Amino acid sequence: MAILRVGPVEIARVEELRIPNTISYFTSDETLIERNRSWLAPHFLNEDNRFDLVFQSFVFEVEGKVVLVDPCTGNGKPHPVPQFDMLDVPWLERLDAAGYRREDIDIVMCTHLHHDHCGWNTMLRDGRWVPTFPNARYVMSRTEIERWDPRRPGHHPVSYNVDVFERSVLPVIEAGLVEVHDGSLHLGECLEVLPAPGHTLGHCWLQVMADDACALFSGDTFHHPLQLVDPTMQFGGGDDLALATASRQRLIELAALRDALIIPAHLPWPHGLKVRLEHGHPVFTAGSGT
Ligand SMILES: [Zn+2]
Secondary structure: OOOOEEEEEEEEEEEEEEEEEEHOOOOOOOHHHHHHHHHHHOOOOOOEEEEEEEEEEEEEEOOEEEEEEEEOOOOOOOOOOOHOOOOOOOEEEEEEHOOOOOOOEEEEOOOOOOHHHHHHHHEEEEEEEEEEOOOEEEEEHHHHHHHOOOOOOOOOHHHHHHHHHHHHHHHHHHHOOOHHHHOEEEEEOOOOEEEOOOOOOOEEEEEEEEOOOEEEEEEEOOOOOOOHOOOOOOOOOOHHHHHHHHHHHHHHHHHHHHHEEEEEEEOOOOOOEEEEEEOOEEEEEOOOOO
């Protein structure tokens, strides 16, 4: 079931849903698109300039711990966007098919607390939202928790994330399962949380290092790889667009330095990409292993 490979670490993928998208939401720069078509095609960009935004989680075992990254939107949760509203998706069954039961998960890493990155934190039982992964440490940034807590003065709500804190975050905090960090956290020899603010104020990456191989789970730092070719390219909203641009730039530098496989949250097959610097200029390739 492994889809991606980082040294000895096999990474499985648990898909929730996919939504067709078009590159015109990102850029109208035909020259830029054509210059990059050869490495983007066919899955990151088809001949109609379309691609799928995939909503998926990643799960893997390292140092004897089972790690789940970005647990999607979850079932039975109201949402203003129809594609996410009151989902009834066999995501837990797919997790099972990938070889993991929900009781097996030791670490849940939410890169940020948008609805599609923390939804399966909880599930509905007898009318209450309860932790889906009863044996897990849920790893979350303090800045991110404070950003989305509607009880805080000056809270800035966004329509697509209303009630997400109450349904998908507060129940795991109240169950005592959340490990709060200040942007950086070592979760073991191989696992490190790194701050990457912008898309949201407390957005983070998860770095996996094993046998000199490296993967960077980059969450929503970018939604399409062209945003790394031009880090100023925005998609949708975000908490701080200047910080988001800076984080994309930093991701390129770090991934090139470490020869890392970048694994963003929403990329279709082959789900990852690599970057190397040639005469100081980044050169990208699509891939699923390192
Ligand atoms: Zn997302």
